Amino acid sequence: VKRYTALGFGTDQGKLGNINGLAVLADILGEPIPEVGTTTFRPAYTPVSFGVGAGESIGPLYDPVRKTALHEWHEAAGAPMEVVGQWHRPWYFPRDGEDLHAAVARECLAVRNAVGAMDASTLGKIDARGPDVVEFLERIYTHNVGRMKVGRCAYGIMLGEDGMLMDDGVMARLGEHRFYLTTTTGGAANVLGWLEKWLQTEWPELKVYLTSLTEHYSTIAVAGPNSRRLLESLGCDIPLDKESFPFMAVRPTVLAGMRVTLFRVSFSGELAFEINIDSNIALAMWQRVMEAGQAFDIAPYGTETMHVLRAEKGFIIVGQDTDGSVTPVDLGMDWLLSKEKDFLGKRSLRRPDCLREDRKQLVGLLSSDDRTVLPEGTQLIEKTGEPSPVPMCGHVTSSYHSDCLGYPVALALVTGGRSRKDETIYAALPEGDPFPVQIVAPTFYDPRGRRQHV
Incomplete structure (x- = not known):
């Protein structure tokens, strides 16, 4: 019985499961339980409390703390930190008593209308x-x-x-x-x-x-309509115009007298550059960027603003908009799958389960009242009035208020989502009645991508 059912292989090592299983077996055989006997019990034979195995509470030393080369500047600027993969990253940069929402609104509008700078060194x-x-x-x-x-x-x-x-x-x-x-x-x-x-x-x-090279090089993202003019004002030994340095190009250069590798990439959807520089001199570069940026209304921005900007563009974050059960096809990334070569995972994409039309797919959601920010993780249902348990058709993966657009935006994984554009489904909010939301394309801002190509 143990061999064919794996009875007793759980964390209780049979201490609980085997007794019940042997009783069922005895009943089937028509014999008393003692006659059937027991399996060999493994340590721990007697229950052990979690406290026995617990270590000493060491507070903040429980997990390693990783800091970027710009960490002290962020702390001096009053930025609260968000822990991401053990890295302490600035969450937002409050000014004059701003709370999270006010600071993020200001930072987002600065990137969309002028220029912002972010410490992206943790990538x-x-x-x-x-x-x-x-x-x-x-x-x-x-x-x-x-x-x-x-x-x-x-x-x-x-x-x-x-x-x-x-x-x-x-x-x-x-x-x-x-x-x-x-x-x-x-x-x-x-x-x-x-x-x-x-x-x-x-x-x-x-x-x-x-x-x-994660710790060896720091990355400073400079994003916004004024980003090119800002870098030019620092002094750059290569031309930065669109023709000479197009979108998705990379060049070694000297910027502000320091050797860097300059990337023309964008996670905000705006004209943007990423400065990759030796971490030993990264703080000096950041200070130069912030000083020169004053003439262009620069604002440092943190991870929360980064999330809002990328969600407005429909850019995913692995581990937030995916959960280990999502394929590139589910995300609308078919264009990234080469038909001319083999690659790891390609064969699995042809499994029947991966070809189902009712798989959860990435979509955008708009709140029916243009005000409600859906809690991330909210379950989605097809209709109201269903008896419990109500079948779910998806869940919200990312959700923010967009001050640039003037209304909340959300990304979600919805069953057969791409074929359901403009349909209304419902968010099962923790309090109140199911809330109606509309399925839309996942790109809310500049869907043609013109701003990042200027």
């Missing part, structure tokens, strides 16, 4: 090089890596063997056999381990060398 950074690096990355990423030209960037995703989205980021081709990969903040160590696993155990014949 994972990996140097990948070697004569076989293109072949290696072709197997890991879903797009055609070999077609990337030196000096160009690409948005890339990697899948697990099950075909589900594992991580995403921007990769840059710095040389014929050298790439610079970025990952999510929380996924940096996992991604490096994933790459090394395949390189060392499955494809050891490939000559590829991986180095983590």
Whole structure:
């Protein structure tokens, strides 16, 4: 019975489950329980309280604290911190007694109308090089890596063997056999381990060398309509106009007298640049950016504003808008899946379950009253008045008030969502009646992407 049912394999090691199972077996055999006997009990034979195994309370030392090179500046500016993957990141920068909502509204409008600066140093950074690096990355990423030209960037995703989205980021081709990969903040160590696993155990014949650069380089994102003029005022030894330095380009340059690698990428949907610089001199660069930025109405912004800006554009965050059961197709990222090569997870995307039309898909949601901000995690239902338990058709993954648009926006995963545009479904709020919401496209702001290409 134990072999065929795995009875007793749970955390109780049979202390609870086996007694009930043996009683059922005895009843089936028509024999007394003592005659059937018991299995061999494993330690702990007697129950052990959690307190026995608990360690000493060490407060803030319980988890490692990781700080960026700009941390002291953020603290001096009064920014409360948000912990992301052990990193302490500035949440928002309050002025004159502002609360979270007032500060975020001001920061968002500054980026949309003038210029903002954010410390993006926590993103994972990996140097990948070697004569076989293109072949290696072709197997890991879903797009055609070999077609990337030196000096160009690409948005890339990697899948697990099950075909589900594992991580995403921007990769840059710095040389014929050298790439610079970025990952999510929380996924940096996992991604490096994933790459090394395949390189060392499955494809050891490939000559590829991986180095983590996450702490070595800091990243300063400068975003907004005035970002180009701000960088030009700092002094830059390359032209920054659209023709010379187009969207998704990368260039080594000297900015404000310091050597940097400059990326023309955007997570806000605005004209934006990302300054990658040696962490030892990152604070000096940040101070120069903030000083020169005063002439352009600059505002430092934190993670909350970053979330609002990217949600307005429909940009996902892995681990928030995905949950380990979401494929690129569910997210509308079919355009990233190469039909000309194989890659990890591609075969799994052809499984019948991944081809179902009723899978949960990424959509946008608008509140019916243009005021209600849906709590993240809110379950969605098809209609009201259903007897309990009410079947769910999805859930809210991201939700914010947009001061730029003047109303709340939300992203959600909804059953068959992309074919249900303009339909009304209901959010099962914790209090009150189910709240009507409208399914829309997940891009709320500048859907053609014109602003980031200027």
